[in-house]
Amino acid sequence: MPLRNDFDQLVDVKGGFISREIFVDADIYRQELDKVFTRAWLLVGHESLVPNPGDFYTSRMGEESVILCRDKKGDIHVFLNSCRHRGMKVCRYEQGNTSLFTCPYHSWTYTTDGKLQGVPLHRTLYDGVLDREANSLVSVAKLCNYKGSIWATWDKDAPDFITYLGDAKIHLDQALDCRDGREGGSEVIGVHKWVFPANWKFAAENFLGDTYHNPSHRSVDLIGIGPSAAAGKKGRRDDELEKAQHVWISFPEGHGVHSAIQPEANEYIESFLDNPILEKYFRHCFEERKRRLGEGARLLPFVGTIFPNTSYHGRQPRGLCAWHPHSPTSTEGWRFFLVDKDAPNEAKEYLRRYYMRYSGPAGMTEQDDMENWLYATAASTGTVARRYPFNYQQSMGAYVTDHPLGGDVSTQVTEQIARGFYRRWTTYMQGGDWHELLGSPAGNRQAAE
Numbered sequence: 453m454p455l456r457n458d459f460d461q462l463v464d465v466k467g468g469f470i471s472r473e474i475f476v477d478a479d480i481y482r483q484e485l486d487k488v489f490t491r492a493w494l495l496v497g498h499e500s501l502v503p504n505p506g507d508f509y510t511s512r513m514g515e516e517s518v519i520l521c522r523d524k525k526g527d528i529h530v531f532l533n534s535c536r537h538r539g540m541k542v543c544r545y546e547q548g549n550t551s552l553f554t555c556p557y558h559s560w561t562y563t564t565d566g567k568l569q570g571v572p573l574h575r576t577l578y579d580g581v582l583d584r585e586a587n588s589l590v591s592v593a594k595l596c597n598y599k600g601s602i603w604a605t606w607d608k609d610a611p612d613f614i615t616y617l618g619d620a621k622i623h624l625d626q627a628l629d630c631r632d633g634r635e636g637g638s639e640v641i642g643v644h645k646w647v648f649p650a651n652w653k654f655a656a657e658n659f660l661g662d663t664y665h666n667p668s669h670r671s672v673d674l675i676g677i678g679p680s681a682a683a684g685k686k687g688r689r690d691d692e693l694e695k696a697q698h699v700w701i702s703f704p705e706g707h708g709v710h711s712a713i714q715p716e717a718n719e720y721i722e723s724f725l726d727n728p729i730l731e732k733y734f735r736h737c738f739e740e741r742k743r744r745l746g747e748g749a750r751l752l753p754f755v756g757t758i759f760p761n762t763s764y765h766g767r768q769p770r771g772l773c774a775w776h777p778h779s780p781t782s783t784e785g786w787r788f789f790l791v792d793k794d795a796p797n798e799a800k801e802y803l804r805r806y807y808m809r810y811s812g813p814a815g816m817t818e819q820d821d822m823e824n825w826l827y828a829t830a831a832s833t834g835t836v837a838r839r840y841p842f843n844y845q846q847s848m849g850a851y852v853t854d855h856p857l858g859g860d861v862s863t864q865v866t867e868q869i870a871r872g873f874y875r876r877w878t879t880y881m882q883g884g885d886w887h888e889l890l891g892s893p894a895g896n897r898q899a900a901e
């Protein structure tokens with residue numbers, strides 16, 4: 453595959469124009485899998501999906517199937533789901549428990565820590581030749597269990613995950629660490645998986661903090677079943693938005709978030725919970741979050757994206773989304789919904805119903821978003837359409853750079869975060885080293901201005 457090197461023309465961050473080619477072109481997509489998805493830290497899953505020794509959960513990194521597995525000793529691993537003999541998928545199930553992975557093709561077996569164990573007719577056919585250690589399942593280069601969420605990278609030179617997060621950490625913390633932060637404090641209450649015909653970057657960009665698209669959700673807000681309103685309480689969300697001070701932050705690593713600095717009391721909770729058990733529970737969550745995170749707890753993220761393809765919600769629905777690429781114009785969305793393990797059953801049930809109503813393929817707002825992404829993708833594949841770039845000129849230069857929150861901080865709706873994301877995407881596509889990929893705030897700003 454010839455490598456493209458015209459990204460400086462395709463991604464014009466200074467001018468605020470980005471070519472549609474990067475959302476539809478097959479060569480760019482192949483290069484993206486190689487240059488972005490084999491290097492960046494990617495979300496694989498959550499430890500609560502594999503609570504016991506021998507538990508496994510098949511996940512994805514880029515287009516590739518991987519196995520998230522807890523071995524006999526209780527350690528977590530992530531392996532490429534492909535046999536070292538002829539490449540057969542060694543695990544064809546979504547999740548389960550096993551003592552060995554047995555390849556269906558010729559029956560090589562692998563232990564739960566990835567070691568090649570059984571080879572049929574080994575003495576006769578392979579004696580003295582086959583190095584079992586060298587033919588173990590391919591493991592990721594680095595793995596991190598961060599507050600229960602499991603992340604991995606194929607790049608042995610990648611920085612540790614906390615360095616990779618940079619100043620975006622405190623925002624992600626709120627999605628992961630809602631309450632008391634005990635080991636395994638949260639659990640995944642459900643996973644939605646679905647495929648939609650759009651480029652993965654539409655979804656990642658949407659969650660970077662594209663608050664400008666809120667009119668898309670006008671219908672759910674009008675009838676009072678939007679993100680912050682119970683039935684019959686229309687208008688509450690707007691009231692709450694008024695009270696909070698909003699910030700949109702572009703981080704030099706390519707991450708982004710739309711957060712709100714809340715008033716002292718958590719009026720968001722009070723505004724829509726009529727049930728004393730739920731109100732008590734959510735108030736407790738807020739107080740615990742404040743105790744653990746200090747002032748940072750007042751910054752509650754609506755949405756955020758960790759570069760490249762992991763998004764999150766810090767308020768309800770609290771959880772993580774992975775946007776797995778399938779092709780330039782096809783993406784598999786996974787939503788992991790999180791809840792505190794020891795939350796009252798009533799709270800879990802309330803959240804379960806809330807998540808299903810609000811998010812996922814049948815959720816009210818997710819459908820709105822997907823319509824935008826898939827129609828925009830389809831309308832950008834044509835020969836004529838591809839000649840005209842997308843406009844990213846919103847709120848050019850409208851941010852501060854010396855804010856204690858780090859990154860470029862805007863107090864108005866902005867595409868600065870998207871510009872920062874695509875600038876960092878360009879660095880990956882050009883094969884930048886990790887110093888460049890992590891960026892510096894100054895470097896990020898210079899490019900944007």
Ligand code: FES
Binds near residue numbers: 537538540556558560
């Ligand atoms: Fe797995 Fe042959 S492909 S044993």
Ligand code: FE
Binds near residue numbers: 665668669821
């Ligand atoms: Fe939306």
